[in-house]
Amino acid sequence: METNKKKPTRKILIIIAISIVSIIAIILLAAYLLIHSYINKMNLVSSESDLPNQLSDNEGDSIDEELDSLLDQDHESGATDITDSPEEEINYAEDKIRVNMEENKTPIIEDKDVFNILLIGSDTRKSGGRGRSDSMILISINKKTKTITATSILRDIYLQIPGKKNNRINAAYSLGGADLLMDTIEQNFKLEVNRYASVDFFAFIDIVDAIGGVTLDVSEKEIPVINNYVSEINRLNGEEESLDNLTEPGTLLLNGKQALGYARNRYIGNNDFERTARQRRVLEQVFLKTKDLGLLELSSLMNKLLPQVTTNLTQGEIFSMILSLPSYAKYDLQQWSIPVNGSYSNLRIEGMAVLGIDFERNIGELQRRIYDIE
Numbered sequence: 008m009e010t011n012k013k014k015p016t017r018k019i020l021i022i023i024a025i026s027i028v029s030i031i032a033i034i035l036l037a038a039y040l041l042i043h044s045y046i047n048k049m050n051l052v053s054s055e056s057d058l059p060n061q062l063s064d065n066e067g068d069s070i071d072e073e074l075d076s077l078l079d080q081d082h083e084s085g086a087t088d089i090t091d092s093p094e095e096e097i098n099y100a101e102d103k104i105r106v107n108m109e110e111n112k113t114p115i116i117e118d119k120d121v122f123n124i125l126l127i128g129s130d131t132r133k134s135g136g137r138g139r140s141d142s143m144i145l146i147s148i149n150k151k152t153k154t155i156t157a158t159s160i161l162r163d164i165y166l167q168i169p170g171k172k173n174n175r176i177n178a179a180y181s182l183g184g185a186d187l188l189m190d191t192i193e194q195n196f197k198l199e200v201n202r203y204a205s206v207d208f209f210a211f212i213d214i215v216d217a218i219g220g221v222t223l224d225v226s227e228k229e230i231p232v233i234n235n236y237v238s239e240i241n242r243l244n245g246e247e248e249s250l251d252n253l254t255e256p257g258t259l260l261l262n263g264k265q266a267l268g269y270a271r272n273r274y275i276g277n278n279d280f281e282r283t284a285r286q287r288r289v290l291e292q293v294f295l296k297t298k299d300l301g302l303l304e305l306s307s308l309m310n311k312l313l314p315q316v317t318t319n320l321t322q323g324e325i326f327s328m329i330l331s332l333p334s335y336a337k338y339d340l341q342q343w344s345i346p347v348n349g350s351y352s353n354l355r356i357e358g359m360a361v362l363g364i365d366f367e368r369n370i371g372e373l374q375r376r377i378y379d380i381e
Contacts, residue, residue, distance in 0.1 A: 046325050048313035092354040100354055100363030104167050107195065107366040117199045118378055120151040124320070125189060127180060127205035128286075141177065141271060142286055145192070145200070147377040148335065155335060156377050159283040159344035165354065165361035166195045175361055185319070196345075197370050198377065202320045208240070210315035211270075212263030214293060217308045218300070220260045221292035227256040229272060236268030283344050343376065345369050 091097065128142030143160040162177035168191050171182055179191040189200040215221055225233070230253045238248040241264075251264050261269060270289045273282040300308065320328075328335075350365040374380040 046322055048310065049325075050314070050317040051322065052317060052319055089355060089358065091356060091358070096352070096354060096363070097356055100165060100352075100356070100361075101173065103363065103366060104165070104173055104195075108167050115193055115197050115199055116374065116378060116380075120149060121378060122148045122150075123199060123201050123377070124148075125185070125192065125200050125203040127185060127188065127203055128211065129180065129205055129207040142283075143176070143188070143192075144286075148338075149377065149379070152339075152379050153337070154339045154341060157287075157340070157342045158373070158377070159286070159342075160192070161280065161283065161344060161346065161362060163360060163362045164346065164351075165356065165363050166191065166366075169194055173356075175359060185317075195366065196373055198373055202318065202324065204316055204318040204320065206312075206316055208267055210312060211267050212240070213311055213315065214308070215261070215263035215266045215289075217311055218293060218296040220262050221266050221289055221296070222258060222260050223266070223269060223288060223292065225253065225256050225259050225261075225269065229269065230254075230256060232272045232274050233265060233268035236271055237264045240264045240267070280344065287342060341376065345373065347372050 124146045126142070126144040126146060141162065143162065145156075145158040145160060147154075147156040147158065149156070160176065162175060164176045165173060166176055167173050168176075168179045168182065168187065170187075171179075176188075176191060176195075179188040183190075185203045185205055189203060192198070192200050234252040237251050237253075241248045241250050251262060253259065253265060259265075266289055270286045271282065272285060297305070297308070346362060346364040346369050350368045351362045354361050354363045
């Protein structure tokens with residue numbers, strides 16, 4: 008009789024175990040399908056070279072030229088004529104580039120424990136097009152040291168673009184897309200750039216609007232610069248130019264267009280150094296608001312944003328990164344920018360405001376922070 012009683016009990020346990028396994032399998036399958044559906048919304052590419060060029064070697068942004076004029080009016084001298092730096096200073100900068108590219112025997116660093124993803128914010132005025140890389144942030148995940156390093160690369164760094172003449176680094180993206188920009192960073196700074204992800208102005212605007220805006224401190228001097236950018240977006244959208252223009256300083260809730268103007272501003276403060284700090288402030292606000300979104304709100308944001316992301320990350324790499332998020336959340340985070348203090352000079356070459364840098368010093372600092380090489 009005892010044996011007969013055990014058999015039903017054993018069958019019940021087997022049924023329960025099978026049910027639990029089935030439920031887990033269904034949950035995992037649902038999670039896989041959900042993640043896969045999100046990944047499929049992204050523009051996964053192997054190369055971005057098929058996108059048309061939008062700028063020539065020397066062509067600048069009209070809105071930036073307008074703001075340069077605005078900035079010049081604030082100079083005490085009131086002078087608007089701009090001349091190039093002394094020839095000896097230009098020659099010195101050009102020689103630094105030549106030595107770094109031709110004579111420097113430092114190999115490009117590759118490390119299986121470090122994964123470098125280049126985040127690109129494009130200044131294209133046309134959704135889906137390609138302009139200059141207005142924002143470049145190298146995200147380095149080091150599994151050995153358990154650190155994630157965000158390196159802002161200032162767009163005015165003067166260097167050699169492979170196959171092109173010397174120019175500001177932000178011109179590389181317009182001339183050859185993400186492939187050329189990655190190659191430019193690798194060859195000039197001697198580190199491997201594994202993958203990239205890019206978004207344009209319109210994706211940035213949609214992100215901020217989708218989370219209900221970001222709260223930031225805006226000074227009186229920043230208002231006309233922000234409004235110039237807002238008016239430009241309005242013109243592109245066929246809207247009234249004064250729509251969403253700011254009227255007074257303070258702690259303000261900025262919508263997408265206003266936050267974009269705030270993040271792009273390099274005319275108040277220490278030019279591009281202060282702008283990268285502004286960009287990090289906006290990203291911090293976006294992160295803080297995004298992590299508090301409910302599932303439905305987060306799903307809505309993903310559905311709107313992901314189709315505007317172009318990346319050469321593979322599906323397998325994206326899945327791996329998503330599964331590793333709990334571990335990455337425990338990593339130490341560090342933020343900084345290049346060039347480092349005391350390693351650059353402000354120059355004007357062919358009418359362009361550029362940064363002539365000490366490559367050896369900046370390469371050494373990149374190796375120390377990202378790869379833990381002293």
